[in-house]
Amino acid sequence: MIRMEQIAFHYPKREALFENLSLHIEKGQWVSIVGPNGAGKSTLAKLINGLLSPAAGQIQVDGLPVTREHVDEVRKKVGYLFQNPDNQFIATTVRDDIAFGLENRAIPREEMLDRIQEVAVELQIADWLDRHPASLSGGQKQRVAIAGLLVLQPDIMIWDEATSMLDERSKQAMMEQLKELHQNRNMTILSVTHDAEEILASERAIVIKNGQVAADMTPLELFEQEELAYECKLMPPFALALSMAMKKKGCRIAPVQDERELVNAIWPS
Amino acid sequence: MQTRMIMGRYVEGDSWIHRLDPRAKLGAMVLFLVAVILASRGLELSILTAFAVVVLLSSRIPFTRYIRAAKPLWPLMAFMFIFYTLFEHGGDIWLQWGSFRITSEGVLLGLFAAWRMFLLISFTSILTFTTTPIALNLGLESALKPLSIVGVSAQSWTMMITISLRFIPTIFQEAEKLLKAQASRGADYQDLKLMDKAKMVLTLMVPVTVGAFRRAEELVMAMEARGYVLDAPRTSLRTLTWRAADTLFLLLFVIMLSVMIVL
Numbered sequence: 001m002i003r004m005e006q007i008a009f010h011y012p013k014r015e016a017l018f019e020n021l022s023l024h025i026e027k028g029q030w031v032s033i034v035g036p037n038g039a040g041k042s043t044l045a046k047l048i049n050g051l052l053s054p055a056a057g058q059i060q061v062d063g064l065p066v067t068r069e070h071v072d073e074v075r076k077k078v079g080y081l082f083q084n085p086d087n088q089f090i091a092t093t094v095r096d097d098i099a100f101g102l103e104n105r106a107i108p109r110e111e112m113l114d115r116i117q118e119v120a121v122e123l124q125i126a127d128w129l130d131r132h133p134a135s136l137s138g139g140q141k142q143r144v145a146i147a148g149l150l151v152l153q154p155d156i157m158i159w160d161e162a163t164s165m166l167d168e169r170s171k172q173a174m175m176e177q178l179k180e181l182h183q184n185r186n187m188t189i190l191s192v193t194h195d196a197e198e199i200l201a202s203e204r205a206i207v208i209k210n211g212q213v214a215a216d217m218t219p220l221e222l223f224e225q226e227e228l229a230y231e232c233k234l235m236p237p238f239a240l241a242l243s244m245a246m247k248k249k250g251c252r253i254a255p256v257q258d259e260r261e262l263v264n265a266i267w268p269s
Numbered sequence: 270m271q272t273r274m275i276m277g278r279y280v281e282g283d284s285w286i287h288r289l290d291p292r293a294k295l296g297a298m299v300l301f302l303v304a305v306i307l308a309s310r311g312l313e314l315s316i317l318t319a320f321a322v323v324v325l326l327s328s329r330i331p332f333t334r335y336i337r338a339a340k341p342l343w344p345l346m347a348f349m350f351i352f353y354t355l356f357e358h359g360g361d362i363w364l365q366w367g368s369f370r371i372t373s374e375g376v377l378l379g380l381f382a383a384w385r386m387f388l389l390i391s392f393t394s395i396l397t398f399t400t401t402p403i404a405l406n407l408g409l410e411s412a413l414k415p416l417s418i419v420g421v422s423a424q425s426w427t428m429m430i431t432i433s434l435r436f437i438p439t440i441f442q443e444a445e446k447l448l449k450a451q452a453s454r455g456a457d458y459q460d461l462k463l464m465d466k467a468k469m470v471l472t473l474m475v476p477v478t479v480g481a482f483r484r485a486e487e488l489v490m491a492m493e494a495r496g497y498v499l500d501a502p503r504t505s506l507r508t509l510t511w512r513a514a515d516t517l518f519l520l521l522f523v524i525m526l527s528v529m530i531v532l
C-alpha cells in the first residue's frame with residue numbers, strides 16, 4: 001500500500017511543483033498515472049521510493065515511512081523501471097546486471113546463481129545471459145531490466161514511461177508482462193504512461209496536473225472526458241473512439257475497449 | 270568493431286595462461302617490469318627475452334599479435350634509439366662529422382633501450398590478451414583492496430571501470446548514429462578534408478557529451494533504486510579462485526628476478 005499525505009515538493013531553485021498532494025493506492029491495485037508533460041509524474045514516482053524527498057508531508061510504503069532510516073527497506077519493496085533501457089543497465093553482461101541488485105543486498109553467491117537462473121527462465125532471457133547490453137535491442141534490454149527488478153522480489157512495481165521508447169511489438173509484450181505481474185503475483189503497479197491500451201487495461205487512472213491530483217477515476221471515465229484526455233496527450237484506441245462518436249450521434253451504445261466488444265455492441269447476437 | 274570494443278584486447282583461447290588468476294598475472298607483470306628496469310647488460314636482456322618468448326608462446330596466441338601490440342610505440346622506440354646513438358659517445362667511433370659522432374656503444378645502448386621498451390609492451394600485452402575485462406577488473410579490485418587503509422576505495426574504482434566498460438560501446442553507437450544522420454544529410458565523413466573531418470568530430474562532441482551527462486544522472490538513480498550504496502558491504506557474483514598453478518606462475522617470476530639480481 002502506498003500512502004502520500006499532504007506532500008509538498010520543489011526542485012532546488014524552482015517554484016513549488018506540489019504544494020499539498022495526497023494519494024492512496026491499495027495493495028494489489030494497478031494504477032495508471034497520466035498528465036501533461038512536466039506535470040510532475042516522474043517526480044511523484046521518485047518520491048515514492050525515496051530517490052527524492054518531500055519538503056513537507058509524509059509518504060508511507062507498506063506502513064514504512066519513506067525517510068532516511070527506512071529508505072533501504074522501502075527500496076527492497078519497490079522495483080523501479082526507467083524510461084531509457086540503456087541508462088539502467090549497469091554491468092557488462094546480462095547475468096552480471098541481474099546480479100547487481102542482489103550484490104547490493106549482500107545475497108550469498110549460491111543463492112544469487114539460483115535466483116538469476118529462475119528469473120531468467122521465467123522471463124525467457126536465459127539465452128542472453130552472457131551477452132553485452134550493447135548487443136541487445138531496446139525491448140530486450142527492458143526485459144532484462146525487469147528481470148533485474150523481479151529477482152529482488154518486490155511487492156510494488158513503478159514503471160516510468162517504460163515502454164515509450166519501444167516499438168509496437170515490444171510494447172505489447174511489456175503490457176502482457178504487466179498483466180502477468182498484476183494477476184499472478186498480485187503486485188501493486190504504478191505505471192506512468194501515455195499508452196491508451198495500457199491505461200485501459202489498468203484499474204484506475206490518476207491525472208496529475210498543476211501540482212494536484214486533477215482526476216482519479218476508472219480509465220474508461222478518463223477517456224470519456226475528452227478534453228482532459230486530450231490535455232494528457234491521450235488518444236483513445238480506435239474502437240473506443242468510434243463507440244464514443246456513435247454515442248454522441250445518438251446511437252445507444254456503451255463505450256467499448258476493443259474491436260470484439262464493439263462488434264458485439266453494434267450487432268448483439 | 271562491436272565485439273572489439275566490448276572485449277577490449279581480449280583474445281579468446283584456452284591456454285593455461287588464459288586460465289590463470291588475473292591477480293597472478295598482474296603480480297607477474299609487475300615483477301617482469303622490475304626485471305626489465307634492472308636489466309642493463311646484454312646477458313640479462315637475453316635471459317629476459319628467452320623467458321618472455323617461452324611464456325608468450327604458451328599463451329598460444331600468434332606471435333605477430335604481440336608485435337603488433339607494440340606498434341603505437343614505435344616512434345617512441347625510434348626516438349630512444351636515436352637519442353642514445355647521438356648522445357652516448359663511448360666505444361669505437363664509427364662515424365664522425367664535426368662534433369657529431371656515432372659510436373659502437375651509442376648504437377648498442379640505443380638498441381638495448383628500444384628493445385627493453387618493446388619487450389615490456391609486448392609482454393605485458395599478455396595480461397590484456399588472455400584476461401577478459403571482467404576478470405581483469407576483479408583482479409584490480411582485489412589488488413587495490415590493501416589501499417583502503419590509506420582511504421582509497423577499491424570498490425568505487427572498479428565500479429567506475431565497470432561502468433566505462435559498459436558505456437563506451439553505447440557511446441560509440443550513439444556517435445555512429447549521429448555520424449550516419451549527418452551522412453544522410455549530405456556530409457559524408459569519408460570524403461571530407463582533414464579540417465572538415467575535425468570540425469565534424471567537434472560538432473559531434475557536444476551532443477555526445479551532453480548525452481553522457483544526462484545518462485550519468487539517470488544511471489545514478491537506477492543504481493540507487495536497486496539498492497546500491499557507495500562502499501556498503503556487498504557480495505559478488507564473480508569470484509576469483511587462486512590455484513596452485515597461480516602460485517607456481519608467480520614463483521617462476523620471483524626466481525627469474527632473483528637470478529637476474531644475483532648475476
Ligand SMILES: Nc1ncnc2c1ncn2[C@@H]1O[C@H](COP(=O)(O)OP(=O)(O)OP(=O)(O)O)[C@@H](O)[C@H]1O
Nearest residue numbers: 011012014017035036037038039040041042043044
Ligand atoms: N532534476 C531536476 N531539476 C530541476 N527541475 C526538474 C528536474 N527534473 C524535473 N524538473 C522539472 O520539474 C517538473 C516536473 O518534471 P517531471 O519530470 O516530474 O515531469 P513529468 O510529468 O514526468 O513530465 P514528462 O511527461 O515530460 O516525463 C518539470 O517542470 C521539470 O522541468
Ligand SMILES: [Mg+2]
Nearest residue numbers: 041042043160
Ligand atoms: Mg517523466
